[in-house]
Amino acid sequence: MTTVLQPSPLSRSTTQTTAKGADSAMPAYAIEQKGDVTFLQPSSGKFFVALDNRCGRWQMFDGNASEAQKAEIATSLKESPTPVPPESDEFLEVVIFITDRCNLGCVYCKYADLTQVSDVRGTDVGNICRTLGELIDGKRRIAITFQGGEPLLMHREIDQICAFLTGSFPEIEFSFALQSNGTLLHDAILETLKQYDITVGITIDGPASRHDLARPFKNGEGSFTTITSNLERLQKSNVRCGVLSVIRDPDELMALFRFNREKLGLNSFYLKPLEFADSGAESSEEFSAYYGKLADHQLELMRELIRIHTTPGKRVHEQMLKTLLGKMFTPSFYNDGCIRTPSCGSNERYKSINCDGSVQWCAHLKNQQDKAVKQASKDRYGFCANCPVSSICLSFCPAVIPGYRHGQPEACYLPLAKRFCAYRRQMMMGLFELMHENMQAVTACFMQG
Known part of the structure; x- marks a missing residue:
C-alpha cells in the first residue's frame, strides 16, 4: 500500500512566517509498505529510506528507489539477522511522586492549588520503601527520579529513601535525580544532594518578565530571582544540574533556546512542550495548529544545533x-514499551510510585489496574499495530491525547490521534532530510550533546 501525505495548509502557512522560511518546510512524502519493510521517500526524490519494522533498523539511499531495488533491499533485510535488543530486566527506572504539594502557583500546572486543599495525600516513606524493595529485587541498575508537586518540600523524606536504598542494597548501582521548581535550597538540602549525587532539574521558563507570569509564588510574587540565585549556588557547589523550560506556545521555542544559551550561559537544557491536553485547545484545528508549529520550530532548532556543532565553540x-x-x-531502547505502543517505557523498565507508596503501571493513567489499562491501550490505540513506521515512532504516550486521558474513547480521540501521528511523521521525515544533508553533524548532535 502507498500513501502520500501532504503538508497541511496550516503547516505551510506557519512555515512561511518562520525565520528560516523554506529551511523549516516539511516536504510531502510517500510511504510504501512491503511486508516488514517500509520505504519512505520525499517528493523531491533526493533520497529514500528502507525501514525494517521488526527492529527499527533503517538504511538511507540517494535518489529514487526502483521496484527492483526495493525488492532487493527487502530481501536483504529479511535474510539478515534481526538485532537482539539489549536486556532490560536488570535495569529499572522508578519515578517517585513524593508529594502532591507545591509552593508555587504555576498557571499550567495541575498541582497549583493543592496546598489549599485539606485532603491532599501525605507522604508515607515506609510504604514507599517497601514498594521499592519489591520492585528492585533482582535488578542491577536503578534510576530513581523524585517528582511532585515540589519534591524538595520533602527533602528529609528524600534523604531517608536514598539512605534506605544505598544502605540496604549495596549490590545495586543507584542513580538519583529530581525535578524541582528551584525555589527551595538551604544547607541541609544541599548536603543531601551532594551526599547522594542527586542530579537536579530546575524549571525556568525564560526571562523574568515571562517566567514570573507563568510560575509565581502563591502570593503572586515572581519566583525568577530566587530560582536563578539557587541555580547559581548549585553550580558553585558542583551539584549536577540542568534547566527545563516549558514551551506553552511553539512560537516561543527558539526564543527560549537563545535565552537559556545566551543569558543563562547553559550548554545543557530541556525544552519541553506542554502536552496537548494541557494546552487548552479542544478542537481539531487548534490541535493541528499546535503540533504543526511545534514540528516546524523543532526542525528549525535542530538546524541551529547542527550549525553550532559544525563551528568552533x-x-x-x-x-x-x-x-x-x-x-x-536506538529504537530498541527508546521504543520498547507496553504492548509496543510508541515510546512508552511502562513495560518492565519503568514504574511510578505515588506518595502513599502505591505503585502504578503508568504515570499518566493512574488509579487503574494493570490489565484494565493494557486492554484500554489496545482498544484505543490499536491502529498502531499496523503502522508502517511504529518501530521508530517519534510519538509520546497516547495518554496525553484528549479522549484517552479522560477515561472514555470519545469520538474525537481517533481523529486527533491520527492528526498527531501525521505531524510526528512529518517531523520524522524532516529529521531524515537533515541526516541526508549532513549525517555526520546530526550524529554529532546525538552522540556528543
Whole structure:
C-alpha cells in the first residue's frame, strides 16, 4: 500500500512566517509498505529510506528507489539477522511522586492549588520503601527520579529513601535525580544532594518578565530571582544540574533556546512542550495548529544545533531533540514499551510510585489496574499495530491525547490521534532530510550533546 501525505495548509502557512522560511518546510512524502519493510521517500526524490519494522533498523539511499531495488533491499533485510535488543530486566527506572504539594502557583500546572486543599495525600516513606524493595529485587541498575508537586518540600523524606536504598542494597548501582521548581535550597538540602549525587532539574521558563507570569509564588510574587540565585549556588557547589523550560506556545521555542544559551550561559537544557491536553485547545484545528508549529520550530532548532556543532565553540545539548533522534538511532531502547505502543517505557523498565507508596503501571493513567489499562491501550490505540513506521515512532504516550486521558474513547480521540501521528511523521521525515544533508553533524548532535 502507498500513501502520500501532504503538508497541511496550516503547516505551510506557519512555515512561511518562520525565520528560516523554506529551511523549516516539511516536504510531502510517500510511504510504501512491503511486508516488514517500509520505504519512505520525499517528493523531491533526493533520497529514500528502507525501514525494517521488526527492529527499527533503517538504511538511507540517494535518489529514487526502483521496484527492483526495493525488492532487493527487502530481501536483504529479511535474510539478515534481526538485532537482539539489549536486556532490560536488570535495569529499572522508578519515578517517585513524593508529594502532591507545591509552593508555587504555576498557571499550567495541575498541582497549583493543592496546598489549599485539606485532603491532599501525605507522604508515607515506609510504604514507599517497601514498594521499592519489591520492585528492585533482582535488578542491577536503578534510576530513581523524585517528582511532585515540589519534591524538595520533602527533602528529609528524600534523604531517608536514598539512605534506605544505598544502605540496604549495596549490590545495586543507584542513580538519583529530581525535578524541582528551584525555589527551595538551604544547607541541609544541599548536603543531601551532594551526599547522594542527586542530579537536579530546575524549571525556568525564560526571562523574568515571562517566567514570573507563568510560575509565581502563591502570593503572586515572581519566583525568577530566587530560582536563578539557587541555580547559581548549585553550580558553585558542583551539584549536577540542568534547566527545563516549558514551551506553552511553539512560537516561543527558539526564543527560549537563545535565552537559556545566551543569558543563562547553559550548554545543557530541556525544552519541553506542554502536552496537548494541557494546552487548552479542544478542537481539531487548534490541535493541528499546535503540533504543526511545534514540528516546524523543532526542525528549525535542530538546524541551529547542527550549525553550532559544525563551528568552533561550546557544544549545546537539548534533551527533547536528543530523545527524538534516540528513537531513530536506538529504537530498541527508546521504543520498547507496553504492548509496543510508541515510546512508552511502562513495560518492565519503568514504574511510578505515588506518595502513599502505591505503585502504578503508568504515570499518566493512574488509579487503574494493570490489565484494565493494557486492554484500554489496545482498544484505543490499536491502529498502531499496523503502522508502517511504529518501530521508530517519534510519538509520546497516547495518554496525553484528549479522549484517552479522560477515561472514555470519545469520538474525537481517533481523529486527533491520527492528526498527531501525521505531524510526528512529518517531523520524522524532516529529521531524515537533515541526516541526508549532513549525517555526520546530526550524529554529532546525538552522540556528543
